Amino acid sequence: MTAKKGFIRRTKQREVILDVLRSTRSHPTADWVYQEVRKEMPNVSLGTIYRNLKTLTEMGQALELSYGSTYSRFDGNPENHYHFVCEECGQVTDLDLPVQKQLEEDVSDMIDGQVSYHRLEFYGVCRDCLSLAEATDHEAE
Amino acid sequence: MTAKKGFIRRTKQREVILDVLRSTRSHPTADWVYQEVRKEMPNVSLGTIYRNLKTLTEMGQALELSYGSTYSRFDGNPENHYHFVCEECGQVTDLDLPVQKQLEEDVSDMIDGQVSYHRLEFYGVCRDCLSLAEATDHEAE
DNA sequence: AAGGTTATTGAAAAGAATTATCACTATGTC
């Protein structure tokens, strides 16, 4: 073994992708990034864009705006309320927090537009998955 | 003309779907709903589930937890901050609101779990799309 | 600088969730 295991190499592709990301405030989609990067590296592949956006996000150099899962979830309670999403098991729980309706007016004034609703979501690890992780840790000892 | 135009008919399928939705607090995916509904209506099709979940959401009887668009957006600024999403043009803008980091502790205590981050998003119509709509209204007069 | 290891790439195929299509069915009005 010569190269350090799990090391992240610096590549021209990832560099250009990060430059593109930093050059805009438009919160681009993967495909938009792809088109931009192609201007500088015509042979770059879309797979590389996705791979690196993921890597950059994991490295804390970028933010991904989407749910962990690609599919929608539905709620029979149509009143606005906030959620907690467990990143381990995917469970979604309702939170008993007061809904700050007046925030919508604040934002509506800020952007000089019209706000119809807002969503607040918390991400992390739920109690069950936490104790499960502990149990596994002990096992490994 | 006999039947009222644009009328929404009551169907057994939609009824069962709403019952299933209301019977759980698990924020199910479309596929989970599909499996449940099939127990009562084995011939129901997945397309019907999607159609009705959409209809129910439009009717205000259900809530959909997902972004309008299916694809992710990325941000070169990895600091947590809040967003406004225009439902007309899809544009995403950063909001200059203070990030309430302490909310995460509150929630963490509430659920007895671990919160690593949170997201707050506002949805509506941006200024540009608003004035565009106005212009079009005038045209139609 | 050369050699070796393996992370990363490009190209293309596969995957997963959702939406569209279309002939048929069944709801609601008259």
Add this chain to the structure above:
DNA sequence: GACATAGTGATAATTCTTTTCAATAACCTT
């Protein structure tokens, strides 16, 4: 009951994203 058409089941098509795999290139060791 008869009509008009919204809704359905079945399936094909889309769309975004991930995976696969042989070839390449980054980085460590010598």
